[in-house]
Structures are given as structure tokens and as C-alpha cells.
Amino acid sequence: MAGLLDGLGEMGLKNLEGMDLYEKPAAKEAEKKQAAAPVVKETDFLFDKGFDCxxxxxxxxARTLRSGRARVIRTDTDLRPVYENIxxxxxxxxxxxxxxxxxxxxxxxxxTQSQVKEIQEKISKAFQANIAEQEVYSYEEAMYRYKLCLANAIVKNAKASEKAYICLKAGWLTRSWQERLAADKTPENEKKCEELKAQETEYLKNAMEGFLTARQTEDYPMCGMDETTVEFLLSVLSMEYGNLDTASRLISTIITSPAASSRMKDKARDVKDMILAKMKEKK
Ligand SMILES: [Zn+2]
Structure with a gap:
């Protein structure tokens, strides 16, 4: 196209010199596509919720998910919900x-008052605010927030279930991060995924240990989960990271429990099959 409009600059229209004479068909197609599928932004799902520290x-x-707007597209075996676009x-x-x-x-x-004191002593005194309030968080920033959350839970001597729940969600988040990176297979991303996989294992192992303790010492609902849900989760985590006998015992309880829904029992049967397959593999 070079040349056709050269000289426009002399008329004060320099910025028009590079214009194309004919519209490129590809550009038009892309434009059409964009019009058909409006871009979904992460911010569309969020609002600011007020908290008093x-x-x-x-x-x-605090950036908070608007209820009812995000759509769950699947649930992993360990109950992690996977959402569309966020x-x-x-x-x-x-x-x-x-x-x-x-x-x-x-x-x-x-x-409690004593927890406030502990946090002031052990966190606030040393804490250096380097958290910029953002519209959306990267995975890295979000992981930093989970770590801070876990440190606070330890300092305030939180119940086992609360610490386990933080570990569970942090483990799920590292899996989500791996899935994001796996979409773009570069050597760097593959290396980062390996690192994150090890972190996921560490978090989920700790989640399992915490919930195993909590079910001996705490009442339900636990972090908003009923007994069947916690036992199901523990069975799956035990199958992956712990003891297959524990996994098998827990899942059998759900299959025969009058309290479990038929949907939950169906899921439990699938997990039971997975546990049996793993047991066979081991022999
Ligand atoms: Zn504060």
C-alpha cells in the first residue's frame, strides 16, 4: 500500500498516510466475531465488599464474587468447582x-481478644504493606494472599478445620494455575507446572491431615460443609495422598448412609471403583 497516500503529511494529514485502500477481509472477519461474542472480563464477576478489620x-x-453470575462448568473428583471465565x-x-x-x-x-493480640504481636509488627489493591488478582498475587491467610491462621491458633480449608483452597488454586499454564506449552511453563504440582500435593496433604483431625474434634457443619461432604472429600484426598484403607472405609460409609443424597452416593460409587483399582495396582 506504500506510496498511494504519501505526501498527505504536507497537508497536515501525516497520520492518514498509512491507511489501507481496501479493507482486509481478515480484519473484517475478526471484527464480526468480536461483535458476536462480547469479551467477558473478570471484573464483570466482582464487586467491592466492605469489611471492618x-x-x-x-x-x-475486598474484591468479592457476585453471587449467581459465574457458571460452574465442571467439578473435579475432590469437589473443586471449575468456573467459566473466572x-x-x-x-x-x-x-x-x-x-x-x-x-x-x-x-x-x-x-477473640487474645487472637487479636497474637496477630498484632506476630504479624502486624513485622508486616510491610506491599499489597496493592487491584481490580483483579494474578495467580501469583492470589497465592501470596493465601500464604498470608495461612500464617494468620497459625498465629491465631485457628481450628484444624479452618487451616485445612485454607490448604484445600490453596491446593485447588495451584491446580487451576497449572491448567492455565498448560494451555501454553513453553519449557518455562512446564517447569513452573512441575513446581506448582509439588505445591498442590503439599497443600492437599495438609488439608487431608487437618480435616482428619477436625472430624475427631469438631462439630458439623465444618467450613460450611456437612458430614457427608467432608467424608467424601477426605476419602478422595486419602486415595490420592494417604491411606487406601481409610479412603475405602470412608467411601463405604457414604454409600450405605441414609443421610447421603442419591447424587452423592453415585459419586461415591465412582470413587469406590477408583479406590479398588488403585488397591489392585498395588498388589
Ligand atoms: Zn487491619
Whole structure:
């Protein structure tokens, strides 16, 4: 196209010199496609929810998932929900950027006086605010928030179930991150995936241990989950990271439980088959 419009610059229209005479068909197609499928942005699913920090009194605006807007496209065997166009797990930890207090949203407001003291002593004193409040979080930023959340849970001596729940969600988030990276197979991404896989295993093992303790010492519902759900989860985690006998015992309880729904029992039968296959493999 070069040349046709050269000289326009002399008429003050320099920026028109590069125009194409004919519209490229490819460009037109792309334009059409864009018009047909509007771009879905992560921000469309989020809003700012207000929290008062129970440690320092700071007013926090936490990015929060709008209920009912995101669509679940599948659920992994260990009950991790996978959403279309957004990863809501990134937005579960609420962080006070002033004092470093952090917890999953459902646990954020409730602290005892002695827990506040512990957090002030062990977190706030050393905490350096390097968290920029963003519209959306990258996986990296979200993982940092989970780590802060877990550190707070340890410092405040949280129940085993709360710590296990943080580990579960952090493990799920690393899996989500791996899936994102796997879509673009570069050597760098493959290496990062290996690292993340090891982290996922570590988090989920700890989730399993925490929930195993919690079911001996705490009441249901646990982190919003009923007994059947926790036992199902524990069975799957035990199958992957623990003991196949424990996994088998837990899943059999669900299959014969009058409290379990028929949908849950169907899922439990599938897991039972997976456990039996693994047992055979081992022999
Ligand atoms: Zn605070």
C-alpha cells in the first residue's frame, strides 16, 4: 500500500498516510466475531465488599464474587468447582493491607481478644504493606494472599478445620494455575507446572491431615460443609495422598448412609471403583 497516500503529511494529514485502500477481509472477519461474542472480563464477576478489620479497625474493600453470575462448568473428583471465565478462588482470602490480618471471608470478622493480640504481636509488627489493591488478582498475587491467610491462621491458633480449608483452597488454586499454564506449552511453563504440582500435593496433604483431625474434634457443619461432604472429600484426598484403607472405609460409609443424597452416593460409587483399582495396582 506504500506510496498511494504519501505526501498527505504536507497537508497536515501525516497520520492518514498509512491507511489501507481496501479493507482486509481478515480484519473484517475478526471484527464480526468480536461483535458476536462480547469479551467477558473478570471484573464483570466482582464487586467491592466492605469489611471492618477486627485487628486495626481499618475499613477494607475486598474484591468479592457476585453471587449467581459465574457458571460452574465442571467439578473435579475432590469437589473443586471449575468456573467459566473466572477463578473465584483467587478472591477468597480477605487481606487488611494496613496490619496484615487475613482470613477467608467467612472467618474474617470473628476474632477473640487474645487472637487479636497474637496477630498484632506476630504479624502486624513485622508486616510491610506491599499489597496493592487491584481490580483483579494474578495467580501469583492470589497465592501470596493465601500464604498470608495461612500464617494468620497459625498465629491465631485457628481450628484444624479452618487451616485445612485454607490448604484445600490453596491446593485447588495451584491446580487451576497449572491448567492455565498448560494451555501454553513453553519449557518455562512446564517447569513452573512441575513446581506448582509439588505445591498442590503439599497443600492437599495438609488439608487431608487437618480435616482428619477436625472430624475427631469438631462439630458439623465444618467450613460450611456437612458430614457427608467432608467424608467424601477426605476419602478422595486419602486415595490420592494417604491411606487406601481409610479412603475405602470412608467411601463405604457414604454409600450405605441414609443421610447421603442419591447424587452423592453415585459419586461415591465412582470413587469406590477408583479406590479398588488403585488397591489392585498395588498388589
Ligand atoms: Zn487491619
Amino acid at each position: 477486627p485487628v486495626c479497625g481499618n475499613k477494607i474493600k 477463578e473465584p478462588l483467587k478472591y477468597d482470602p480477605v487481606v487488611c493491607s494496613k496490619c496484615g490480618y487475613s482470613a477467608l471471608a467467612r472467618f474474617f470478622p470473628s476474632l
